[in-house]
Structures are given as structure tokens and as C-alpha cells.
Amino acid sequence: MSATEPSEAVVNAWVGLMRAQQVALQAIEADLKQAGLPPLGWYDALLELRRAEGGALRPLELQQRLLLAQHNVSRLIDRLEEAGHVHRSPCSSDGRGQMVSITESGRALLDRMWPIYRAAIAAHVGARLDNDADATTLARLLGQLAARG
Amino acid sequence: MSATEPSEAVVNAWVGLMRAQQVALQAIEADLKQAGLPPLGWYDALLELRRAEGGALRPLELQQRLLLAQHNVSRLIDRLEEAGHVHRSPCSSDGRGQMVSITESGRALLDRMWPIYRAAIAAHVGARLDNDADATTLARLLGQLAARG
DNA sequence: CCGATCTGGATGCAGATGCATTCATCTTGA
DNA sequence: TCAAGATGAATGCATCTGCATCCAGATCGG
Numbered sequence: 001m002s003a004t005e006p007s008e009a010v011v012n013a014w015v016g017l018m019r020a021q022q023v024a025l026q027a028i029e030a031d032l033k034q035a036g037l038p039p040l041g042w043y044d045a046l047l048e049l050r051r052a053e054g055g056a057l058r059p060l061e062l063q064q065r066l067l068l069a070q071h072n073v074s075r076l077i078d079r080l081e082e083a084g085h086v087h088r089s090p091c092s093s094d095g096r097g098q099m100v101s102i103t104e105s106g107r108a109l110l111d112r113m114w115p116i117y118r119a120a121i122a123a124h125v126g127a128r129l130d131n132d133a134d135a136t137t138l139a140r141l142l143g144q145l146a147a148r149g
Numbered sequence: 150m151s152a153t154e155p156s157e158a159v160v161n162a163w164v165g166l167m168r169a170q171q172v173a174l175q176a177i178e179a180d181l182k183q184a185g186l187p188p189l190g191w192y193d194a195l196l197e198l199r200r201a202e203g204g205a206l207r208p209l210e211l212q213q214r215l216l217l218a219q220h221n222v223s224r225l226i227d228r229l230e231e232a233g234h235v236h237r238s239p240c241s242s243d244g245r246g247q248m249v250s251i252t253e254s255g256r257a258l259l260d261r262m263w264p265i266y267r268a269a270i271a272a273h274v275g276a277r278l279d280n281d282a283d284a285t286t287l288a289r290l291l292g293q294l295a296a297r298g
Numbered sequence: 299c300c301g302a303t304c305t306g307g308a309t310g311c312a313g314a315t316g317c318a319t320t321c322a323t324c325t326t327g328a
Numbered sequence: 329t330c331a332a333g334a335t336g337a338a339t340g341c342a343t344c345t346g347c348a349t350c351c352a353g354a355t356c357g358g
Contacts, residue, residue: 004267004268004271004272005267005271006267006270006271006274006275007275007281007284009281009284009285009288010270010271010274010275010278010281010284011267011270012284012285012288013274013278013284013285013287013288013291014173014270014274015288016287016288016291016292016294016295017166017169017170017173017274017287017291018170018174019216019291019292019294019295020166020291020292020294020295021166021167021170022216022295023216023294023295023297024163024166024294025167026216041314058336059336059337060335060336060337067168067171067172067175069315069316069317070336070337070338071315071316071317071337071338071339072314072315072316073337074337074338074339075314075315075338075339076314078338079313079314091336094323094324094335094336095322095323095324095336096321096322096323096324096335096336096337097323097335097336097337098336098337118153118154118155118160119153121155121159121160121163122153122154122155122159123153125155125159125162125163125166125294126155126156126159128293128294128296129159129162129290129293129294130293132156132158132159134290135156135158135159135161135162136158136161136162137286137290138162138165138166138287138290138291139158139161139162139164139165141278141283141286141287141290142162142165142166142168142169142287143165143168143169144277144278144279145165145168145169145172145173145274145277145278146165146168146169146171146172147277148172207306208306208307209305209306209307218345218346218347219306219307219308220307220308220309220345220346220347221344221345221346222307223307223308223309224308224309224344224345225344227308228343228344240306243305243306243353243354244352244353244354245305245306245307245351245352245353245354246305246306246307246353247306247307
């Protein structure tokens with residue numbers, strides 16, 4: 001499987017990965033927008049913050065969890081801060097760094113987004129899989145692709 | 150599977166889909182850039198043109214095949230034309246439309262990109278799957294997600 | 299035949315991303 | 329201890345995407 005010449009099955013998996021993500025993401029983003037909600041990226045970032053100890057993370061940690069480029073995280077935080085969903089404060093242990101914490105507004109936004117997001121996942125992903133076993137298999141194989149190494 | 154409340158397996162499949170695509174795409178795009186080649190979008194568009202009868206398609210057809218927004222197709226064609234890889238000509242059957250055809254330069258670019266692209270797929274997708282059966286299963290399940298309906 | 303409407307495609311503008319550089323602070327080693 | 333390098337984060341600029349609108353040519357109803 002690791003030759004420079006991928007098998008046809010591997011190429012099909014790759015093409016399918018691109019297509020499936022494109023189709024599902026477009027549909028889910030459309031549902032969010034339809035409901036007057038911000039893009040998924042905001043949800044992902046706020047969710048990581050809420051999960052974190054104290055509801056706060058360093059930008060660098062956020063960057064690693066979201067797999068985004070440094071400058072994109074910086075600007076995502078700009079937008080979230082502008083909208084009042086996060087708050088920047090200086091970092092006590094490292095003068096270069098800072099702490100980004102989720103605000104009440106940010107937590108409320110997560111709560112507002114999840115019902116829509118959840119329904120969109122069910123509609124655009126769940127409804128296209130035949131059963132839970134398929135979903136589990138898919139998740140396992142996709143997990144292998146995303147594993148670092 | 151189509152309740153408004155997706156099962157945990159479905160949510161895991163969705164998260165895995167986003168992650169796997171992000172990781173694989175970033176890695177493959179990086180390999181292309183490393184080799185001094187243009188982004189994947191160019192490959193996709195040129196490939197559709199080369200596959201098409203006469204090496205030409207209407208922008209609308211390209212749009213449907215690539216699942217891109219109309220204005221993005223228009224601008225992708227701008228860039229490809231600017232680089233000499235495609236050629237716009239008026240459409241005989243519909244005065245509003247046009248034909249976009251792949252040039253020799255475009256065909257040559259496809260041929261230059263494929264070895265790098267192929268190796269990247271093998272390295273970043275193939276190498277992470279245990280065997281061809283897994284690749285086939287993955288492709289099948291992803292195909293269900295992308296199927297229109 | 300012709301005006302109303304629809305459709306294929308382009309474009310202006312705002313928002314987002316990639317890339318290189320910059321700035322400040324932290325770390326290291328002589 | 330302090331200069332040299334490394335690291336966390338921001339920013340200027342070009343490219344790309346999203347969105348609304350616009351334009352020209354096609355289609356349809358009377």
C-alpha cells in the first residue's frame with residue numbers, strides 16, 4: 001500500500017474522501033447559515049476552549065488541536081474576540097503568549113449551534129449510511145488516515 | 150440513522166471525515182507545492198477537460214463535475230487561461246455560453262503533476278491503510294456519502 | 299413579433315487563507 | 329551576564345472564496 005504507485009482502490013478512497021467531505025461540509029455549512037449561525041470553524045474552536053481546563057487555551061494549543069496554520073488561528077481568535085465569544089488575556093507563565101478563554105456568549109453560541117449542527121450531521125451523514133456498524137467502520141478507517149505518523 | 154439525533158458512531162464518522170480530509174489534503178498539497186506544481190484544483194479541472202469529448206466543456210458542466218460555485222469556476226478558468234492551460238472560445242449552440250478546451254500545455258501539466266500526485270496519494274492515503282480491502286470498503290462508504298439524493 | 303422572464307457567465311466587494319516578515323520574549327551557551 | 333538563536337504571536341500583502349449583482353443571449357406567452 002505504500003508503493004509510489006497507489007492501487008486503484010486507494011485512489012478511489014482518496015477521490016471519495018475529497019468528494020464526501022466536500023458534499024457533506026457544503027450541506028452542513030448551508031444548514032448552519034440557513035439558521036443564521038456562524039461557520040463550523042467557530043464551533044470547532046469554541047468547543048476546544050470549552051473542553052479545556054478552565055475554558056482557556058494558548059493559541060498554540062488551539063492551533064495544534066485544530067490543525068490550522070498559526071496565522072489563521074490568530075485571525076480566527078480576532079473574529080471570535082470581535083464577536084465577544086472569547087477573551088484574550090496575558091499569559092502569566094510566558095510573556096510572549098496569551099490565554100484565550102471562552103466567554104459566556106461563546107458557551108451560549110455553542111449551545112445554540114449544536115442542535116442545528118447535530119441535525120445536519122444526522123441528515124447529511126447518518127442518513128446516508130445504512131447502519132451504525134458502517135458508521136463505526138468508516139470512523140475507524142478515517143481515524144487511521146488522520147493518525148499522525 | 151436519520152433521526153435528528155445522530156448516533157455517536159455517526160458523529161465519529163463525521164469528525165473523522167473532516168480530520169482525515171484535512172490531514173491528507175494538506176500533506177498532498179504540500180508535496181505538490183514542494184515540487185513547484187500548482188494546486189490540486191487545477192489538476193481536477195484539467196482532468197475533467199481531458200476526459201471530456203474533444204477536450205472541451207462548458208463552464209456549467211465543469212461546475213457540476215467539480216461541485217464548485219459558478220463564480221469560482223469562472224475564476225479558476227481565468228487562472229488556467231492566464232497560465233495557458235485552457236482556451237476559451239465562443240459556443241456555437243448558445244451565444245451566452247462558451248467552450249473551455251484544454252491546451253497542449255494543460256495536457257503536459259497533467260502529465261507532470263500525476264507522478265507527484267500519485268506518489269502523494271500512496272504515501273498519505275495508501276500507506277495508512279492496512280490493505281486493499283480496507284481501501285475498497287472506505288471508498289464504498291465514502292461513495293455513499295457523496296451520492297446525490 | 300416582441301416584451302417579460304430565465305439562464306450562462308462575469309465582476310465588484312467583502313471575508314478568509316497562504317506566505318513571509320516582524321516584534322517581543324524566552325532560552326542557551328560561552 | 330549577555331549576545332545569539334529559538335519561539336509565540338501579529339501583520340502586510342497577494343490570492344482565493346463567498347455573495348450579490350449585472351449583462352447578454354435564450355425562451356416563452358400573448
